[in-house]
Amino acid sequence: xxxxxxxxxxxxxxxxxxxxxYLTVACSMLTNSGHEKLATSAFLAAMGKSIKEAINIMKPxxxxxxxxxxxxxxxxxxxxxxxxxxxxxxxxxxxxxGAGNNTLPQKINERGDIVGEFIDSSGVVRGFVRFSNGxxxxxxxxxxxxxxxxxxxxxxxxxxxxxxxxxxxxxSHGFFLSGGTFNEFDVPAAxxxxxxxxxxxxxxxxxxxxxxxxxxxxxxxxxxxxxxxVPGAPNTLAYDITDSKRLVVGYYIDASGIxxxxxxxxxxxxxxxxxxxxxxGTILFGDNNRKWVVGRYADASGVTHGLFFxxxxxxxxxxxxxxxxxSLNGISNQGNITGRxxxxxxxxxxxxxxxxxxxxxxxxxxxxxxxxxxSLVTPLNPSxxxxxxxxxxx
Numbered sequence: 477x478x479x480x481x482x483x484x485x486x487x488x489x490x491x492x493x494x495x496x497x498y499l500t501v502a503c504s505m506l507t508n509s510g511h512e513k514l515a516t517s518a519f520l521a522a523m524g525k526s527i528k529e530a531i532n533i534m535k536p537x538x539x540x541x542x543x544x545x546x547x548x549x550x551x552x553x554x555x556x557x558x559x560x561x562x563x564x565x566x567x568x569x570x571x572x573x574g575a576g577n578n579t580l581p582q583k584i585n586e587r588g589d590i591v592g593e594f595i596d597s598s599g600v601v602r603g604f605v606r607f608s609n610g611x612x613x614x615x616x617x618x619x620x621x622x623x624x625x626x627x628x629x630x631x632x633x634x635x636x637x638x639x640x641x642x643x644x645x646x647x648s649h650g651f652f653l654s655g656g657t658f659n660e661f662d663v664p665a666a667x668x669x670x671x672x673x674x675x676x677x678x679x680x681x682x683x684x685x686x687x688x689x690x691x692x693x694x695x696x697x698x699x700x701x702x703x704x705x706v707p708g709a710p711n712t713l714a715y716d717i718t719d720s721k722r723l724v725v726g727y728y729i730d731a732s733g734i735x736x737x738x739x740x741x742x743x744x745x746x747x748x749x750x751x752x753x754x755x756x757g758t759i760l761f762g763d764n765n766r767k768w769v770v771g772r773y774a775d776a777s778g779v780t781h782g783l784f785f786x787x788x789x790x791x792x793x794x795x796x797x798x799x800x801x802x803s804l805n806g807i808s809n810q811g812n813i814t815g816r817x818x819x820x821x822x823x824x825x826x827x828x829x830x831x832x833x834x835x836x837x838x839x840x841x842x843x844x845x846x847x848x849x850x851s852l853v854t855p856l857n858p859s860x861x862x863x864x865x866x867x868x869x870x
Contacts, residue, residue: 562833564784564794564813569827572604572612580870581606581814581826583630583673583716583762583806590806590814591631591639592826593870603628603639606826618651618658627870630673630680630716638671638680650682663694663701670868672726673716673762681714681724683868693728695740697721706738706748713868714740716762716806723787725760725769727869735759735869737771739787752783752791759869760785762806768835770804770813782815786835796827805870 571579572594581592588608594615595601603616603626618626618641625642637653650661650671662669666684674680679697686692692705693714705712709728717724722742727735730749737750737760751758752773760771760783769785782794782802796802796817801824804815811831816824 562792562831562835564829565832566796566827566829567812569825570606570610571825572606576823578824579826580816580824581805582628582870584808584812584814584828585631585633585635586808586810587633587635588808588812588828589631589635590826590828591628591637592805592814593627593639600624602626603637605631605635605637616653618649620649620660629671632674632676632678634676636674636678638674640670663703670713672714672868675717675719675721677719679717679721681717681726683711683713693726695724704740704744704746706736706746712738715760718763718765718767720765723763723767723769725763725771727759727771737773737785739763739769747788750785752793758783761804761869764807764809764811766809766811768807768811768831770807770815772803784831784835790835792835794829 571577572592574594574596576597578595579592580594581590583592584590590606591603592606593601593603601624605613605616605628607613616626616628616637616639618639620643621641622644623642626639627641628637628639630638635654638650639653640648640650642648648668648670650669652659652661652671652674661671663684666686668685669682670684671680671682673682679695681693681695683691683693684703690705691711691713692703693712694701694703695714695717696702697717704714706728709730711729712726713728714724714726716726720742724740725737726739727737728748729735735757736748737758738746738748739750739760740746749758750760754775755773756776758771758773760769762771763769767787769787771783771785772780773783774780778800780801780803782796782804784792784794784804794802794804799817799819801818802815803817804813806814813829813831814826815829816826818824
């Protein structure tokens with residue numbers, strides 16, 4: 477069935493929505509900071525199989541990535557301990573149906589459902605859900621989207637989708653999608669709102685643009701919305717929150733325009749910057765209840781690496797074989813990961829992977845060699861889309 481859908485110091489703004497057990501992820505646009513505007517929308521419905529069934533279905537497409545791909549970019553001692561450091565096994569790759577579509581997965585729930593967006597050959601952006609049985613939803617289009625830009629950003633186990641969409645006035649707005657019904661969401665007095673993540677209890681995260689042109693992050697817990705910003709940063713974005721509310725992850729843009737990861741702990745304290753050695757821009761996209769975090773970072777040569785992070789300072793890197801752009805965007809509590817890679821023709825493809833073994837248990841040191849992966853070559857496509865420089869990042 478096709479659905480048409482239409483102060484920075486941590487102060488409580490107000491209870492803007494009743495606590496909803498099922499929410500959707502939205503992505504707002506930071507128009508005042510000169511970044512590309514994004515709007516997200518997402519859709520979740522339909523019946524799905526368990527994650528175990530999904531993995532069984534996908535087994536024929538196994539690609540095993542040797543631990544060296546994780547470890548070489550890290551500290552020398554990690555490279556020597558590759559067998560016990562863990563590895564990432566790619567289960568399958570996928571594309572939203574249609575010739576020439578760029579596929580950009582965003583989050584994965586415990587059922588194995590994935591929310592994301594695709595960009596067609598004419599540049600129109602639509603949300604989608606890939607269900608655990610491998611089938612896809614119809615394109616997700618917010619009914620108020622007037623410019624062909626709706627993104628899906630987050631999905632939880634109850635299959636509530638969050639995202640955002642753009643309008644002709646240059647602003648973006650968040651939405652929640654549940655059971656085929658869209659509910660619009662805007663932070664009070666904000667000019668733009670982006671919802672970026674939702675957990676199983678219905679708490680959600682995102683960013684907004686205030687009347688002064690600042691772009692703080694927000695987190696809504698139990699219906700109470702709180703904004704926060706990394707000190708001195710004009711833009712702070714919150715991408716995901718664990719079910720326990722003990723870990724929020726995202727990134728910020730400093731005064732020089734450089735992207736850095738951060739995390740916010742259970743006490744509301746911000747820990748930053750989170751940057752692997754050699755990074756010229758780091759983004760943290762997703763977390764799970766084990767406090768495993770995924771994201772990506774770019775190096776000075778223009779290559780983008782998938783990033784696995786365990787707070788407070790443990791990293792390893794993953795590069796999809798043969799690609800110069802890898803992004804890890806979402807991770808479930810079971811350790812299933814969704815993300816994307818760039819092929820030689822400049823097209824993005826989605827993938828599902830899983831962690832094998834144990835994540836890193838020692839902090840990466842200054843001798844980390846972020847450029848040592850054998851899959852790294854000159855970037856194939858330096859455009860903002862390929863480099864992931866658009867804001868909010870996807």
